[in-house]
Amino acid sequence: MKYRTLGKTELKVSVVGVGTWQFGGAWGKDFTQDEVDAILDKAQEVGINLLDTAECYGHHLSENFIGNYVERRGSRDKWIIATKFGHSALDKNNSSHWAADEVRTQLEESLKSLRTDYIDLYQFHSGPDSVFDNDELWTMLDKQVQAGKIRNLGISIGSNDNLHQTAAASKINAKAIQVVYNRLDTTPENRVFPSCIEQDLGVLARVPLASGYLSGKYKPGAVFAANDVRSNHDKELTASRLRRVEEISRTEVPANVNMAEWALAWCLKHPAVTCVIPGCKSPEQVETNARAASLDLVADNHPQSVS
Numbered sequence: 001m002k003y004r005t006l007g008k009t010e011l012k013v014s015v016v017g018v019g020t021w022q023f024g025g026a027w028g029k030d031f032t033q034d035e036v037d038a039i040l041d042k043a044q045e046v047g048i049n050l051l052d053t054a055e056c057y058g059h060h061l062s063e064n065f066i067g068n069y070v071e072r073r074g075s076r077d078k079w080i081i082a083t084k085f086g087h088s089a090l091d092k093n094n095s096s097h098w099a100a101d102e103v104r105t106q107l108e109e110s111l112k113s114l115r116t117d118y119i120d121l122y123q124f125h126s127g128p129d130s131v132f133d134n135d136e137l138w139t140m141l142d143k144q145v146q147a148g149k150i151r152n153l154g155i156s157i158g159s160n161d162n163l164h165q166t167a168a169a170s171k172i173n174a175k176a177i178q179v180v181y182n183r184l185d186t187t188p189e190n191r192v193f194p195s196c197i198e199q200d201l202g203v204l205a206r207v208p209l210a211s212g213y214l215s216g217k218y219k220p221g222a223v224f225a226a227n228d229v230r231s232n233h234d235k236e237l238t239a240s241r242l243r244r245v246e247e248i249s250r251t252e253v254p255a256n257v258n259m260a261e262w263a264l265a266w267c268l269k270h271p272a273v274t275c276v277i278p279g280c281k282s283p284e285q286v287e288t289n290a291r292a293a294s295l296d297l298v299a300d301n302h303p304q305s306v307s
């Protein structure tokens, strides 16, 4: 595994993390605690120390699985846990709740679910600019940083071209941006990454496998179960993306290199990108994804490399 410093934070993150939206049950499969334990044990074994979760992945369910695991293993200090705010767990429709007092309640729920007294990276969860521009919210969060409940603030931008929120990061003391970035969608290279580099922000590249399509295992026309979030994707767009994946597989992926590994390493070569957080459903996927760190594309002289 390789490690990089996440922007101006004190966090030394593994370049490959684990995204845990999947643990909430929206990806065609409900997880048991034993299955989550096996995934996280494998992650630790291969040197991964970064977990990305959120309040609304199964209404704190993903956080609860992680908290249960970390508490039983007594390994809180070994993990960098990133979670998010903006949606209420009390509300089964997962609607947005951005008022300062509502987020304060969500923070306590996340701390309880994660069985911890601090969150390493607390991220604004892809809300619109109208709720982002709220001094009361950031003042409240700054107090939680002072109180030690939050180590660092971050922004998970919804549109991957959201320069408004990215450019305001340093002003509200956010030190990392989470953004969709992968071989099929390079939009952040235009405006978001230059702003991140200028402000020395850490970057978590999310959806780095384009929802699994860049693993190369799906063919145009692939059908997903009704309880898999990908069944909601536009069918024509998905088919054209999968045709593009076939072409990339033929023309860009070196022979004998696993396409998922290659796709993650491809993200990691950009100087703005600190780490990738592929969503994982099995220990085998974790193991494959971790190998991306060893591919030649992932240079040792990246600006954020930890020697």
Ligand SMILES: NC(=O)c1ccc[n+]([C@@H]2O[C@H](COP(=O)([O-])OP(=O)(O)OC[C@H]3O[C@@H](n4cnc5c(N)ncnc54)[C@H](OP(=O)(O)O)[C@@H]3O)[C@@H](O)[C@H]2O)c1
Pocket: 018, 019, 020, 021, 022, 027, 052, 053, 084, 125, 126, 156, 157, 158, 178, 206, 207, 208, 209, 210, 211, 212, 213, 215, 217, 260, 261, 277, 278, 279, 280, 281, 284, 285, 286, 288, 289
């Ligand atoms: N707004 C936000 O803040 C936001 C939004 C989206 C995601 N996220 C975060 O980003 C993380 C990653 O994004 P994502 O999960 O949406 O998309 P992703 O990482 O691009 O794709 C995840 C899917 O890829 C497949 N996969 C993973 N590793 C594989 C491997 N080695 N070989 C083959 N297939 C593999 C798995 O699905 P199958 O096995 O079923 O194909 C998995 O469910 C999420 O888990 C979440 O933590 C945040």
